Amino acid sequence: MAASVVKASKCSRRGSTKELAKNPAKNASDSSNKANWNWGLLLATVFLITFATRFYKVTEPDHICWDETHFGKMGSWYINRTFFFDVHPPLGKMLIGLSGYLTGYNGKFAFEKPGDKYNETRYQGMRYFCTTLGALIMPMGFDTVYDLTRSHEAAILSAAYLVFDVGLLTLNQYILLDPILLFFMMASIWGMVKISKATADGASYGLRWWAWLFFTGTMLACTISVKFVGLFVVLLVGLHTATELWLILGDLEKPIWETAKQVACRAVTLIIWPVFLYTVFFYIHLSVLNRSGNGDGFYSSAFQSRLIGNSLYNASMPRDVAYGSVVTIKNHKTGGGYLHSHFHLYPKGVGARQQQITTYTHKDENNKFVIKPHNKQKVPKDKLQLLKHGDLIRLEHLMTKRNLHSHAEPSAMTKKHHQVTGYGENGIGDVNDVWRVMVVGGKINETVHTVTSRLRFIHMVQNCALTSSGKQLPKWGFEQQEVSCNPNIRDKNSQWNIEDNEHKLLPSVSFSIYAPGFFARFLESHAVMLQGNAGLKPKEGEVTSRPWQWPINYKGQYFSGSQYRIYLLGNPVIWWSNLIFLGLFVVVFMYNAVVQQRRDGLAEAQALVLAQESRRSPCPAQSEDSEPSTTDVCSCCPTPPSPQKPEPEAPRQPSRSLQAAAWLFVGWVLHYLPFWAMGRVLYFHHYFPALIFNSMLTGRCDEWMCLFRRSTFFFPPHRHHLQLHHPAPAQVDPARPARRSPLRSGLQLRRLLATGLWDDRPDGQRAELHDAQAQVAAHLGVLV
Numbered sequence: 001m002a003a004s005v006v007k008a009s010k011c012s013r014r015g016s017t018k019e020l021a022k023n024p025a026k027n028a029s030d031s032s033n034k035a036n037w038n039w040g041l042l043l044a045t046v047f048l049i050t051f052a053t054r055f056y057k058v059t060e061p062d063h064i065c066w067d068e069t070h071f072g073k074m075g076s077w078y079i080n081r082t083f084f085f086d087v088h089p090p091l092g093k094m095l096i097g098l099s100g101y102l103t104g105y106n107g108k109f110a111f112e113k114p115g116d117k118y119n120e121t122r123y124q125g126m127r128y129f130c131t132t133l134g135a136l137i138m139p140m141g142f143d144t145v146y147d148l149t150r151s152h153e154a155a156i157l158s159a160a161y162l163v164f165d166v167g168l169l170t171l172n173q174y175i176l177l178d179p180i181l182l183f184f185m186m187a188s189i190w191g192m193v194k195i196s197k198a199t200a201d202g203a204s205y206g207l208r209w210w211a212w213l214f215f216t217g218t219m220l221a222c223t224i225s226v227k228f229v230g231l232f233v234v235l236l237v238g239l240h241t242a243t244e245l246w247l248i249l250g251d252l253e254k255p256i257w258e259t260a261k262q263v264a265c266r267a268v269t270l271i272i273w274p275v276f277l278y279t280v281f282f283y284i285h286l287s288v289l290n291r292s293g294n295g296d297g298f299y300s301s302a303f304q305s306r307l308i309g310n311s312l313y314n315a316s317m318p319r320d321v322a323y324g325s326v327v328t329i330k331n332h333k334t335g336g337g338y339l340h341s342h343f344h345l346y347p348k349g350v351g352a353r354q355q356q357i358t359t360y361t362h363k364d365e366n367n368k369f370v371i372k373p374h375n376k377q378k379v380p381k382d383k384l385q386l387l388k389h390g391d392l393i394r395l396e397h398l399m400t401k402r403n404l405h406s407h408a409e410p411s412a413m414t415k416k417h418h419q420v421t422g423y424g425e426n427g428i429g430d431v432n433d434v435w436r437v438m439v440v441g442g443k444i445n446e447t448v449h450t451v452t453s454r455l456r457f458i459h460m461v462q463n464c465a466l467t468s469s470g471k472q473l474p475k476w477g478f479e480q481q482e483v484s485c486n487p488n489i490r491d492k493n494s495q496w497n498i499e500d501n502e503h504k505l506l507p508s509v510s511f512s513i514y515a516p517g518f519f520a521r522f523l524e525s526h527a528v529m530l531q532g533n534a535g536l537k538p539k540e541g542e543v544t545s546r547p548w549q550w551p552i553n554y555k556g557q558y559f560s561g562s563q564y565r566i567y568l569l570g571n572p573v574i575w576w577s578n579l580i581f582l583g584l585f586v587v588v589f590m591y592n593a594v595v596q597q598r599r600d601g602l603a604e605a606q607a608l609v610l611a612q613e614s615r616r617s618p619c620p621a622q623s624e625d626s627e628p629s630t631t632d633v634c635s636c637c638p639t640p641p642s643p644q645k646p647e648p649e650a651p652r653q654p655s656r657s658l659q660a661a662a663w664l665f666v667g668w669v670l671h672y673l674p675f676w677a678m679g680r681v682l683y684f685h686h687y688f689p690a691l692i693f694n695s696m697l698t699g700r701c702d703e704w705m706c707l708f709r710r711s712t713f714f715f716p717p718h719r720h721h722l723q724l725h726h727p728a729p730a731q732v733d734p735a736r737p738a739r740r741s742p743l744r745s746g747l748q749l750r751r752l753l754a755t756g757l758w759d760d761r762p763d764g765q766r767a768e769l770h771d772a773q774a775q776v777a778a779h780l781g782v783l784v
Helices: 016-022 024-054 068-080 091-102 124-135 137-149 152-163 166-171 178-200 207-226 228-250 256-288 518-534 572-616 654-670 673-677 684-699 701-707 742-754 763-775 777-783
Strands: 316-318 326-331 338-345 355-360 368-373 392-397 403-410 418-423 435-439 455-459 465-472 481-486 496-502 508-510 557-561 565-568
Touching: 024 124, 024 137, 024 152, 068 091, 091 124, 091 178, 091 207, 091 256, 124 137, 124 178, 137 152, 137 178, 137 654, 137 684, 152 684, 166 178, 166 565, 166 684, 178 207, 178 228, 178 684, 207 228, 207 256, 228 256, 228 518, 228 654, 228 684, 256 518, 316 496, 455 496, 572 654, 572 684, 572 701, 654 673, 654 684
Parallel strands: none
Antiparallel strands: 316 508, 326 338, 326 368, 326 496, 338 355, 355 418, 355 481, 368 392, 392 403, 392 435, 403 418, 418 481, 435 455, 455 465, 465 481, 557 565
């Protein structure tokens, strides 16, 4: 067969290309080693700068700063095994207590208020512990961004934004939950990226893959065990994992069984394992704190019976309630307080100026009431009469000798309810002191029991139910909770139970059989924490903020107001530039989405034109005498073989880069926007988890900034400029399915034919189509 030969042109790069192509494996290895050395050197630099800045004067000031008064005190309670109530899960406080115990702190410092001197207290270990966890955030952030971008510049820029922000530095240096929370959150994201990298490298089911899965699951459990806002990073990892599984499902080269195995492995390590660890942390918490403390009253009577030193622990008291019993009455709702009174009156303008009735969450002598008949002043000392369902009674406050009373005046906080007061002198009052005792679900003549009977107290005159509204009274009510009389007698907050019961004529029984197990206390702890979290109110003089103020660094937070002044505020250059790059990312992402859509449309149009041309002008079979087409190539520049895997330093495709940045943006959204819907008190430090995602997103700007450029694909090309640019053979992917259906492609082809676009095409372009047909023949079968 004859062949025509095209003379090769002289090449100015003769020899250099041969040297580059001589040992491609060696060149790749050298490049990889150099990249690893650069990465290690930069990581060591980040470590050095981070620890140098974080541990500088970490023990100053030597007095309590801001919330150290809370979390230092709680660490002391863990050391002393004293039960307390807090709105956050226990892990962070347990770690603070453990760090203090291991460094010689004895748990005896009071931590009363900010500004108190530590004196000889060994508080330094707890500060060093929190600072160490906070300092590890920056190296993990550096490696996370590097894995996402394979760019040293992006990784070091993100690390610099984290290292040199004075807000993060200040937040990490004290005995707080925030450095612990941020550490576990960053570790969760780090593990998530490592899992994706191992999966993409084909290392699924290997030791490294399993190690990162369990590591990530552990960090997720730890994050949500420090604060409930850790749920946001759990949601982020869950969405990312679901996306990965969806892509694996769409990979037709892998069997469906592969997707099922991936789902099972990730369910075990990222769902079951974290839930198990979370439960274990609470088991340790409830086992360590087994002594009665000031938080007992937030929990049910049955819960308190498990606390050593509580009046209900291994208690022996009368099972039945009788007239003349001295009792404490506890609201049955989760976190409900004790019915309480004191000598103080309601202020002028708040109903009748009579004695205040409230609920109080701590045990107190002012919580005790005496049960009396409605029509007798005194109870016979030698006669026993049990209290039964439907009885009419008066409740006399033991300390003040005034009766529980209600009338038609509006309540202090809930105006639709009636006011409840203490009225009378020495137990003598009026008809408005009479209440009917109703056992929930009870029957006539059913006896009222201690702890287990759920009761309603219905006012005889107003026909309303004694209720704890849950609203906090102002300063004149000592910020205790309001008690009112609700005309809706079925109000769920109107249920009460008798907790303490004293009566000389009644036999005592042990209440240990009513003590709940671990899972009952586990569930009740969560109900109390969630209710307490939702009801948090700012303290007097405390600086709070709103979510709109956080990203612009509008108002900070006082940590110390004494001679050693500390104010939590971010670096304005970092925070404001973060905002700029955040907005720029949104613009670039939307722009790239439009460009990509236009590019896909043009590629499809070209493929459809090629299909139509191949039908109209089929390429005749070549004879033996025909000469093959050749192109003018440089024979002295051999094409080096393409590597099997991309080099470590090879840039990612723009779409991949933007997708990775989009996950950081989603992380910012999940850790910021939910605070707009929260009704509880908010502080400036709540923004710092979102700040970390924003800083890592800023580090990627060197990659996706280049995407914001002019593109010919933004506007549809003129019909005379629409030409076929078929890819090189190595770029053709015959197995890639079409993005549009054959029916839609056929409709678009008809529109192109109707324009007469190809009627005036020159012969050279038609010859080019015939050459391209052989290269994309397999692809045409899918497109057409």
